Amino acid sequence: GAVVSQHPSRVICKSGTSVKIECRSLDFQATTMFWYRQFPKQSLMLMATSNEGSKATYEQGVEKDKFLINHASLTLSTLTVTSAHPEDSSFYICSARRGRNQPQHFGDGTRLSIL
Amino acid sequence: RKEVEQDPGPFNVPEGATVAFNCTYSNSASQSFFWYRQDCRKEPKLLMSVYSSGNEDGRFTAQLNRASQYISLLIRDSKLSDSATYLCVVSRPPAGGGNKLTFGTGTQLKVEL
Numbered sequence: 001g002a003v004v005s006q007h008p009s010r011v012i013c014k015s016g017t018s019v020k021i022e023c024r025s026l027d028f029q030a031t032t033m034f035w036y037r038q039f040p041k042q043s044l045m046l047m048a049t050s051n052e053g054s055k056a057t058y059e060q061g062v063e064k065d066k067f068l069i070n071h072a073s074l075t076l077s078t079l080t081v082t083s084a085h086p087e088d089s090s091f092y093i094c095s096a097r098r099g100r101n102q103p104q105h106f107g108d109g110t111r112l113s114i115l
Numbered sequence: 116r117k118e119v120e121q122d123p124g125p126f127n128v129p130e131g132a133t134v135a136f137n138c139t140y141s142n143s144a145s146q147s148f149f150w151y152r153q154d155c156r157k158e159p160k161l162l163m164s165v166y167s168s169g170n171e172d173g174r175f176t177a178q179l180n181r182a183s184q185y186i187s188l189l190i191r192d193s194k195l196s197d198s199a200t201y202l203c204v205v206s207r208p209p210a211g212g213g214n215k216l217t218f219g220t221g222t223q224l225k226v227e228l
Binding site: 006034041042043044049091093101103104111 | 119156158159202215218220
């Protein structure tokens, strides 16, 4: 199978804190990883596409300086929410795929709550 | 207009019922189509791909009508464990290659005794 692990699964922290979320492909090399966000009762929205060794491509309306993405290896991508505020509270999910036309495999998500 | 539209439900059905979900998409360049299942507060999981010829996987049947830009999912003999949110997902190639997934907001199904 293709397993994607995401850590941590739950974060509760104070406003102004920076939070790092890790996404790992455990049994395959992921050329591309994706970061999504899902607010309650809404669809998953793609935030950015991350290719190993290059800068992430951000979707319109997503601040790249606010959501820092690092894809340093073929098995790890990180998303850092800098100076998080209550409006950043959401369910963040990553996915990974082996190649361009391969299916995406999802991590189990990180529920972020900013107080 | 949303790129992928679904009836949010909820659909409350008795165990054993047949239930159908519909989805429409707006981008005619869309190439691949999927149904995902998402349980409460969990990540989405691929249920099945959808093909123009229609495809069946056990109690689940998916249909695609490219001319109408319409996708459906039929669940027969529904079980309590089918209770979840069903996401219609469409894939299209963005500039630069690969495939970009666009998710519908999902249709909630509650199967009751």
